[in-house]
Amino acid sequence: MDRTRAIPFQFNGKRFEGFAGDSVASALLANGVRVVGRSFKFHRPRGLLSAGVEEPNGLLTVGDGAARTASVRAPVQMLVPELDVHSQAGWPSVDFDVGRALDFTASLWQAGFYNKTFIWPSWHAYEPAVRRMAGLGRAPDGPDPDRYEVRNMHCDVLVIGGGAAGLREAIDAARTGARVVLAEREFQFGGETLWNGSGVDGEPGNDWISRALTGLAAMTEVRLLPGSTAVGIYDDRVTVLVERVAEASGVSGAPHRRRAPRERYWIVRAERIVLATGAIEQPLIFENNDRPGIMLAGAARQYLRRFGVAVGSRVLIATNNDSAYALAKDLKEAGVLVLGIADSRHPVPIEPSTAAASLGIEVFPGTIPTGTAGFSRLKTVWLGRLNADASGIVSSGGGTGAGARVVACDALAVSGGFTPALQLYAHAGGALAYDPSSGALLPVHPVPGVTAAGGAAQSIPAGPRMSPSGRPGRQWVDLLHDVTVADLELALRENFTSMEHLKRYTTVGMAADQGKTSTVATLDVVARLRGISPSQLKHTTMRPPFVPVTLGAIAGRDLGERFAPRRELPMNAWHAAHGALFHDYGEWRRPTAYLKPGETREGAVRREAMAVRAEAGLFDGSPLGKLEIHGPDAVEFLDRFYINDLSTLKPMRARYGLMLRESGVIFDDGTVTLLAPDHLIVTTTSGGAKNVFRWLEEWRQCEWPDLRVAIIPVTEQWATIALAGPKARTVLSRLDTDIDLSAAAFPHLGSRMGHLLGFPARIFRVSFTGELTYEINVPARAGQAVWEALLSAGAGDGVQPLGLDALLLLRLEKGFLHIGTDTDGTTIPDDVGWGKAAANKRRDFIGKRSLLLPENTRTDRHQLVGLANTDGAAFVIGSHLRVPGSAHGSDGWITSACTTVLTNQPVGLAMVRGGRARVGQEVEVYDLGARVARARIVNPPFVDPAGERMNG
Amino acid sequence: MLRIPCPHCGVRDEPEFVFGGPSHIARPESSVSDEVWTDYLFMRENRVGLHYERWLHAYGCGRWFNAVRNTLTHEILETYLMGDPRPPLTDRS
């Protein structure tokens, strides 16, 4: 604490001042704020319970607008200047909340009430009103102004928790030369020892800590990570830490001026993990144990010693273990009136009782609170004397028996024992069981590579935690979700006896604090209600994260442009400079069309397509997948994939083919070109390139390792430029090349290796448009020169670039298949007219056997056919069809559609049930519930049925 | 996140790998019955406990390899090369 530096902040619109080093919680307490929020269900006033992440009451909203953050835990939020903090419930205010009315009808709103009502007329009618009552705080109003980062890390030893135990473990590990990471949730190392006054190795705690830190800082292989919380341990001990980077720098607001991330998500791979996470103090269960002013004793001590704030001026202490006695001493020394210590143990061990006696503080042995009074501030506590087995009260406050006691006080510090913070051990696969002597959850078996140290490995003997008397409906077990003993009782009565049912029915432990101060108490209560020992019960599954984690931190920088990689064409800059309208096609960003000023997309597409039919067009097909297949068995290898026979392929010739999955479904299409018997080039669809490579490799490595084949993807090595149109040959001939382009020397489906403009070139005569086409491949960086040369060579002839839209239109006119558009994950070769080819190939190929299965030989499968519109209107892709005689259901759908460029006819391709046998029939076209057109089933293509244009 | 020991590259993170399903499945001749063929197509070992499976180190060496992994604990007991026989292992869990 630095009391010389005052820090102004706001709480619920009022201005307050704290000091540097304060948490929001300590600053509020120091300013006398007792009610920090209203409870979730019953809107009861609530004050701070704890001084740590386990806090169930002090969940506040920090900031506003786009940077608004809901449910910030007041004890762990560092106070920074001008912090704007709000309570999350309470209307019109936390101090006066009309919602409190619900508290007076609480028994109506017990566990599962919503299952029993709101049935008529329907839940949806009540839902909005109910939803408005739920939820803690509001979502931000806009995109996060902050940024986040992910960082990977490796180490030999990861020590989680930088208290005395963690520091020692880190030092021990570092001495062996190991790479050590020490993560501490707080911004300061030292844990409890920072303030609890205990020494380490006979040295004052703080001296020891500084020495330990100096020592660690000097070791090169040690990484200290303050402000970093371990939130989950996953498979193979991979651990996630969340570092609060911005908060550590003490800056608030104007985050855009910072470059630093707000939080950093560390993914740590450690050989060994030490959990030095300390323990979490538990409350006591008694009537009205939720009043503001009732606080965990350890928290009260921390606020006092660390932040100089006393939890009250007249303080009563109630405990079931030794730890709270230190608080009594500290309070007394600070001049606070300590009204006594109620200790549920009987007898109280010698050491604490003599310590109390020496301070003149009265100890009430075998005594536990049985009730409290005070609305927004605790006023009175009733104490009762437990009977021998703690199953009843000998006499209680208000009564007359010995031990009955009514204590007027303004604060009650409670300690219900400690349970080690071993959630992470549970994440790592460890099991925890209830230990009756300490009332804690302790490890049952070791987890390889994960150990606990210090407070996380201790068990502190403790007495009874629960008052046996009092109204169950007023005994809170889960403060954040307002779950009481009565809820658990009702759930048990209704047979929700499994702990997991109990959790889901009452929502106990499901709140934002994930039961950090209610899990063990739930076991106690249920055991008592069922008359069994808590050690017979299993706690519910603990899952990551240990504390809630900002979604932004998890995503890190993997958002927006970095959400998924994007690939650019080698000639991207040229396209961008020439009016390209870009879209994403798989990973690739490609020109859809090249818009001239004032032109629409449709207009451009028709112009480009027309140019190809009339003169020539230039298409950047660089993403076309290209694989080189080398080795003595290359032909044999490829022949096992294609439905076409490759064994007859001649040198320098290409063949189009389909590749199937083993199920017979079409997987990809493309050409295979034989350059030499041990060197082939395979092309794939642009989107399929990676998958085809992976597919070929899988078979090569796993199934046919004896075949001598090597596969090398070369897609990006080559720029692929398709020059298509009647003038293609003329234009290409104008460029300097050593390749004979004449029709006789270079026929359709031929390929030639040579030079173009001096660059190495591979030219293929394949056509996706139906026009004479040269598919020119030159090294990627030569692409633009060739592209520009072709454009200028053809300028006088009207050669122009075309985008994907025009290309797909042209191929549709020809009835060529577009995998993924006309086919889906069920399409087999016969469905698209390739059945014969597949059947005729004698040798086996992948997928062949499946084509003989009964399902694949049915004649009423969906088959790809052409559609001509008899009404004259354009088809809409995705419309469905009904064939004559069919009154309901669908008989198929339109997969592709366009209006032909030369003849202006609306045409389409469709998958139609038994379609090939229906050629000539009329079908009805339906779109969005209406019959929109009639169409005739025809055989494509729609232009140049003789296929003459292909040859120029 | 699994940490998978590639026999060629050492231990790497799960996202570097592609899972390939059970290994040691023999592809039948195409002359087999529909019954045998569909078993090959669809039926898959799906054991609780030790699972013999194959992985591709897609973002690394590009090699497929076999692994024996416990499907309850995710422990990888052994990895071995494609084509090697199943190592005889017993479930330690």
Added chain:
Amino acid sequence: MVDLELSVIPAGRAIVNLKTWMRAPVSLPSLVSSVAARLLTLGPDEWLMISDSLDGPGLHGAVAALARSHGMVAVDLSQGIAGLELKGMAARDLLASGCGLDLHPRSFPVGCCTRTRLAQLAVVIECTHSEPQYELYVGGSYLPYLKAWLEDAANCELK
């Protein structure tokens, strides 16, 4: 300022991909010693040869025939693969923000090279200097994405 330099390796460096179709492990020394290039091992059957003194076709020409006689194929990928160089104290942290590989000099010393996953891509990383300094190789079409990704990472305060 961040102690970091990121640059694209100028085009012109020869990069040749070698793969073998042999089942038995092959040894490459004879190949490597005969040309002015260094060899990066990507896997048991795959290598990259890199040369600054030769161009792609030159390096390819120098090794192709010999490779073939060893049951290997050499393919020039000089124009298909892009290179980046990253140096400075923050280089390791920068890479660690998108790559799970252990880059500590104990595990990945100078001279070490591997293909791994960085920024969701398959990237070849080579440690070229203890400064530290790394060279990254990635499919050319990803270069703009990867470069922007790295620049963005560098923009985030690095520890």
Added chain:
Amino acid sequence: MRHYSFLNLVRQARRGNAGWEPAWRDADPRSSYDVVVIGGGGHGLATAYYLARKHGVRRVAVLERGWIGGGNSGRNTQVVRSNYFHSTSSSFYDHSLKLYEGLAAELNFNIMLSQRGLVQLAHSDHELEIARRWCNAIRMNGIDTDMVTPAEIKALAPPVNLNGRFPVVGGFIQRRAGIARHDAVVWGFARAASALGVDIVQNCEVTGFDIAGGRLRGISTSRGAIAADRAVMNVAGYASHLAGAAGLALPITTMALQAMVTEPIKPILDVLLISATVHAYVSQSDRGEIVIGAGADAYNTYAQRGGIPQQRAAIAAALEMFPSFSRLKLLRHWAGRVDITPDTSPIMGPTPVEGLYINCGWGTGGFKAIPAGGDTMAHTIATGRPHPLIEKFGLDRFKTGALVDEGAAAGVAH
């Protein structure tokens, strides 16, 4: 069975809620049953309920190895819809949705059905074409769906971002789709089945089958042998394992499908959004958590836990859709063992063992199918013939190849 109503709620509250009875009876297994239902998930309980209610089968037991609903039925993201591509699927799922619409009243249990609408997002022209194909397919089968524009999507879900890495270019909506409270569906069926005399036996694991001459005769369990000549396996992630005990092989891979919730916040989202491209779906529960449906780890696992890669991918996807959720905090991340079939459709009907039936393979989407799954399986078991709605979902389709491939047909990889 005490009737549930607001009136009774008030009445009981005034008596300290002491009068409420067990929602269902915990039974000990008897030595024989007419039908044994294995697995106390939604499908098992619904099957038992319809067997007793519609077919008068009186001696029915549901055997559950742990606690009812502890499998996927108690850990799913609650989506109910019937917008499937194939009529085989959509007619089945729409039957289910219709049963859901009457279920709260029928079971006298508020299952919190909230038909708030579900929008499937399209991120490119191609996806929009596929969406239209899909939307029309559903409409052709007489089920409500509409195409929606980006502006309409924005109006339905104000915090949505239309201009992310994958811009939203449209989508389609099923307005009758929505969510129902997963646990409530399980408990509602359990309560109603129990009231009809069904024995619900928890902590009872089925370990084997007594099969003679190809006929089922009995079942061995962790709590002793039970004689029964009819049984149905509804054990989701353990389907292969249990079927193996009956000598049957299944085309199933068990994977860990994952989901996450944030801390609860005030209502901000009143519709469900699904994107196959960014790969997540997002809704807000009635309690206020943002519920994020993630993917599955792509390998066989029974571990029922999630990992970092899926967590990071799903959260990034959710933030691509809703950037303003960035400062919300992840509260919990869990997984369920899902039984994935090659065509992502269920397996329902008889098995080669006479008297032994199977209902599994729901993979990532069987919560919405619980009422219809129970109804049609009850019919199938009671009559010995597959219910017409499930004829095409039989195990025999993996012999003929007649798959009902929803993912493939819709052009979207699940």
